[in-house]
Amino acid sequence: MSFLASANQSSGEPEDYSYGNWYIDEPTSGGEASQPEKTIPACQHSFPPSLYHTCLAPLSLVAILLLSLLVKRRRLCLGCWHGIFGLPSPLDFLAEESGRLVPVAVFGILFTNLCVLGLDEDPLPFLPISSSTSQGYWKSVALLYYPALYYPLVACATVRHHAGYILGCLLSWAHCGIQIWHKVECPQTPKVYRYYSLLVSVPLLSGLVLLSLWYPVQLLRSWSGRMAPTGPEVMEESYYEDYLRHTLSGKRSKSSSMVTNPSFPSRVLFCFLSYIYIPQRGFRLPLKLIISVTLAVITIYQEALLFLVAFVPILQKARAGITEEITYLLAGFGLVLSEDKLEVIELVKYYLWTLEVCYVSALVLSCLLTFLMLMRSMVTHRVNLRAWHCGATPDGYSQSQRQGLSATAIFCWMSFSGYQTAFVCLGLFLQQVIFFLGFVVFTFLVIIPILYGRNLLLFHILESMWPFWLTLVLAVILQSLAARWAFLENHHGQKELTNRKALYAITFLLFPINVLVGIVVGICRMVISTLYNIIHFCQLDLSLLSHGVDTLDPGYRTYCYYLKMEVSQSHPAMKAFCLLLLQLPGSRRLAGAQAAPRPSDVEEGIHLLQTKKSARNATKSKQSWVRWGLAYTLIRNPSLLAFRKKTLSGLLANGNQSSPPNP
Incomplete structure (x- = not known):
C-alpha cells in the first residue's frame, strides 16, 4: 500500500479522498452523473429600472401639479391662486356613481409592486444602497414612494377633463410600455424561480394594459361630446332610484312559496348557492x-x-x-x-x-x-x-x-x-x-x-x-x-x-x-x-x-x-332624497348641464317609487303607503341622525320610545 501511495505521489496524481471511493462495491458514476443545472446569468436591461424611475417619478409629480392647477381653476375660478393648490382626489370611495374600473386596476398595480418589493434587493432603484443593513429603511420609504408614483394614474380619471385623459394616456402608456419591454427583454431571472419575476407581474401588466386602453377611449368620448357616464364600469345616479324602487315596491320574492320540506339534493344545492355571490338588481356593493x-x-x-x-x-x-x-x-x-x-x-x-x-x-x-x-x-x-x-x-x-x-x-x-x-x-x-x-x-x-x-x-x-x-x-x-x-x-x-x-x-x-x-x-x-x-x-x-x-x-x-x-x-335612500331636493323648482342646480326637473318628480319622490307601467290615476291609499315607506326609510337612516332633533333620536320606527331623551 505504501508502494502504491509513493507511486501515485511520484506520478504527480493527487490522492482522491471523495466519499464515493470509500466503497468498493459502488459502481463508478462517471457517465451517469447528472449534469449541473445551468445558471441563469444576470440580465442587463437596455433601459435600466433606475432610469425608468428617474424619468417617471418627476413626470408623475408634474402630472399631479397640472391636475392641481386644473382642479383649482375649475372649482374656484375667481380665487384660483389663493391658498394651496387643489390637490385632486384619487377617487370618491363613498360615491356609487363613480367609476370602478380605474381604482380596481390601480390598486392591483400598487399591490403587485408591494409583493415584488418584499423580495427585491433594490427597493428604490434610483438610489444606490451601500449596505444590506439599510434595506429595511429604504423599503419603508418605498411603501410611500409607490403610492405616490401611481397616484396620477387614478387621479387623472376623477378630473373628467381632456387634459386629465391626455395625462392619463401618457402615464399609462409609459408605465405599460417600459414594463412590457423589461419582461420581454429579460423574461428569466435567477431569483426564486426563473420565471417567477414574469409570473408575479401578471396582475401589474394586466392593470397597465387595461388603463392604456381605458384612457384613450375616454379621451375619444370627451372629444366627441359623449361624456355621459355610460358603461358597466360607471355607476349612474339612477342606481339610487332603482334601489328605492326595489326596496319600497312591495313585491315579495317567490322563494317563500317553496315547499317546507325540500329534498336532500335541493338542500345541498341551496347550501352551495348560499356561498356564491349572484348580483341582484337594485343593489350594488360599495x-x-x-x-x-x-x-x-x-x-x-x-x-x-x-x-x-x-x-x-x-x-x-x-x-x-x-x-x-x-x-x-x-x-x-x-x-x-x-x-x-x-x-x-x-x-x-x-x-x-x-x-x-x-x-x-x-x-x-x-x-x-x-x-x-x-x-x-x-x-x-x-x-x-x-x-x-x-x-x-x-x-x-x-x-x-x-x-x-x-x-x-x-x-x-x-x-x-x-x-x-x-x-x-x-x-x-x-x-x-x-x-x-x-x-x-x-x-x-x-x-x-x-x-x-x-x-x-x-x-x-x-x-x-x-x-x-x-x-x-x-x-x-x-x-x-x-x-x-x-x-x-x-x-x-x-x-x-x-x-x-x-x-x-x-x-x-x-x-x-x-x-x-x-x-x-x-x-x-x-x-x-x-x-x-x-x-x-x-x-x-x-x-x-x-x-x-x-x-x-x-x-x-x-x-x-x-x-x-x-x-x-352613502345611504342610497339619503342620496335619492337629496336628488329629489335638487330637482325642486326653487333649488339651485349645479353647472346647468342637467335637464330641467319634471313636475312629476316633485311630490315626495312618488315618481321614484312607481314602476314604469304604473297607472296615472293611483289611489290615495297607495300614495299614503308609499309616503309611509319613504318616511320609515328616512327615519331609520343613520346618516340623518346627526341632523334630527334630540327628541327624535330615541324613537323607534313604530313610534315607541325606547329610552327617554338626554337633557
Whole structure:
C-alpha cells in the first residue's frame, strides 16, 4: 500500500479522498452523473429600472401639479391662486356613481409592486444602497414612494377633463410600455424561480394594459361630446332610484312559496348557492368592498405562486438527484428500507413524489377554500348592508356605538381594505401549513402502509389499544340506548323522565369512562375549532370569538365600524332624497348641464317609487303607503341622525320610545 501511495505521489496524481471511493462495491458514476443545472446569468436591461424611475417619478409629480392647477381653476375660478393648490382626489370611495374600473386596476398595480418589493434587493432603484443593513429603511420609504408614483394614474380619471385623459394616456402608456419591454427583454431571472419575476407581474401588466386602453377611449368620448357616464364600469345616479324602487315596491320574492320540506339534493344545492355571490338588481356593493375582494384574489394568486415555485422545484431537483448514497445515509440513522439498493432509491423517490403531491393538494385546497370564503363574505356583506339600511345592527354591536359618527369608525373605514388583504394572506398561509401536515400524516401513516403492507406503526398502536377503544365505544352506545329506551317515557304524548334510580347509578358508575370519552371529545373539539378558525380566518364579517365577546375580535370590530361609516355617508335612500331636493323648482342646480326637473318628480319622490307601467290615476291609499315607506326609510337612516332633533333620536320606527331623551 505504501508502494502504491509513493507511486501515485511520484506520478504527480493527487490522492482522491471523495466519499464515493470509500466503497468498493459502488459502481463508478462517471457517465451517469447528472449534469449541473445551468445558471441563469444576470440580465442587463437596455433601459435600466433606475432610469425608468428617474424619468417617471418627476413626470408623475408634474402630472399631479397640472391636475392641481386644473382642479383649482375649475372649482374656484375667481380665487384660483389663493391658498394651496387643489390637490385632486384619487377617487370618491363613498360615491356609487363613480367609476370602478380605474381604482380596481390601480390598486392591483400598487399591490403587485408591494409583493415584488418584499423580495427585491433594490427597493428604490434610483438610489444606490451601500449596505444590506439599510434595506429595511429604504423599503419603508418605498411603501410611500409607490403610492405616490401611481397616484396620477387614478387621479387623472376623477378630473373628467381632456387634459386629465391626455395625462392619463401618457402615464399609462409609459408605465405599460417600459414594463412590457423589461419582461420581454429579460423574461428569466435567477431569483426564486426563473420565471417567477414574469409570473408575479401578471396582475401589474394586466392593470397597465387595461388603463392604456381605458384612457384613450375616454379621451375619444370627451372629444366627441359623449361624456355621459355610460358603461358597466360607471355607476349612474339612477342606481339610487332603482334601489328605492326595489326596496319600497312591495313585491315579495317567490322563494317563500317553496315547499317546507325540500329534498336532500335541493338542500345541498341551496347550501352551495348560499356561498356564491349572484348580483341582484337594485343593489350594488360599495367600491371599497370591490377593491378589497380584488386585492384578496390577487393575494391568493401571489401567495400560491410563491409557495409553488419556492418548494416544488426543490423537491423535483432532490428527487432527480437521488443516488445510492442515500442508502448509506439512511443506514447511518438506523433506517433500512430494503436490502436492495435500487429498491431503496425507488422508495425514496416515491416518498418525495408523495410529499410533492401532498403539498400541491394542500395548496389547491387552501386556495379553493379561501376563494369560497371570499364569495360567502360578499353574500354576507349584502345582507348586512341591507339590514343596516333598514336600521338593524349586527349581533353583539351595542346600541350606544350607533349614535353618531366617531373617529374609530373613520379609522376602521380607512384600514378595512388593508386588513382584508392581510387576513387573506395569513389565513392562506395557516391553511397551507395545517393541510400539508395533515395530508402528510394521513398519507404516510395510513395510505402508504395499507398499500405496501409495511411500517404499520399506527395500526399496531390501535391494535394494542383495542380494549380501551372498545370500552369507550360500548359506554357511548350503552348510554345512548339507555337514554332513549330506559330513561325516557312517552306519557300521553309528552316525554317524561323515568327510572331515576337506575339513571343515577349508571351516571355514577360510568363517570371514569366518561372522563376518558371527554378527552377524546376534547381532542375532536380542538381539531374542529382549529379547522373552522383557519378556514374562516379571512372573513372579517364573521367573529372567531363567542357571542358575548365578539367585539374583542379586531377584524370583526373593524368590519362593524366600516359598515357604520359606509351607511352613514352613502345611504342610497339619503342620496335619492337629496336628488329629489335638487330637482325642486326653487333649488339651485349645479353647472346647468342637467335637464330641467319634471313636475312629476316633485311630490315626495312618488315618481321614484312607481314602476314604469304604473297607472296615472293611483289611489290615495297607495300614495299614503308609499309616503309611509319613504318616511320609515328616512327615519331609520343613520346618516340623518346627526341632523334630527334630540327628541327624535330615541324613537323607534313604530313610534315607541325606547329610552327617554338626554337633557
